Amino acid sequence: MPGRKWTVDEKMNIVLEGMVPGANISEVCRQHGVAQSLYYKWRDAFLAGGRAGLQSGPSTREQELEKQLQEAMSKIGEQAMEIDVLRKNRTGAGSKQPFLGCSARQGRVSGPSDCESIGAESNLLL
Structure with a gap:
């Protein structure tokens, strides 16, 4: 038989109720039909999350995003x-012909005649 699904708010309220000074954890768990081992898992997760919220400096997610940004900027520099x-x-x-392209961003074109066929102006890209 699968266990009951608890919402985040229900878990938080049960944990906070058990954290009140003088609270009897056994009684709190019995009132809510929660095993003590489950209560302590919730409490530990709740406290760990609170600690993470109070940390100064960038979070792990921010560090990962910063790393991805630096890698992307490096790749852009290499490509440039x-x-x-x-x-x-x-x-x-020694090529006499400069590279020709179109100012329109419609597909690949190789020269002025291709540009004219799609109705775009040709320009020189040097």
């Missing part, structure tokens, strides 16, 4: 350098 190298190699290798 690669783009610069490719542009320099494209124009610096």
